[in-house]
Amino acid sequence: MNGVYGKRVVPRDVRLVRGDSERLGGWWRKRDLSTGEITPVDLSAWSGRIELRSPDGDELWYVRSCDEMTDDGHAVANIPPSAFAGDVWLQRRSGQWKCVVTSPDGSTVRTVGWGCWVLSD
Structure with a gap:
């Protein structure tokens, strides 16, 4: 089998803290099956x-x-300290997260990071 395929995305569970700044995202790499070489995907224009999300x-x-x-x-998002300050987050303590990237022309959409999250004080 020849070709290139995307490296499997594995789940990453994260702990978010109310009032702290957070960084959350993903990483996309591809492996060339004929050479075994792994190279990152250039996401600078994406x-x-x-x-x-809910649990x-x-x-x-x-x-x-x-x-x-x-x-x-x-692909990284910087979450500000005020993001989870509202009262609604007192009941929203855990769930699922994912990081999705979209190509410049909108034709390709990929999940490059995902897992579960928990919010603590």
Whole structure:
């Protein structure tokens, strides 16, 4: 089998702290099956976002655009300290998260990071 495929994205569980700044995102690399070489995907022209969802994944509770899209495959959103200050976050203590990137023409959408999150004080 010849070709290039994306490196498998593994889940990463994260702990978020109310009142702290946070960084959340993902990393996309590809492996050439004929050579075994692993190279990052240049995401500098792409857009990205992180999503925090309910534990069952049905409700979207928070979304933020990625501030950093790098040529070495990273998509990172900087979450401000005020993000979880509202009273609604007293009941929203855990769930699922993911980082999604979209190509400049909008034709390619990939999940480059995902897992579970927990919010603590």
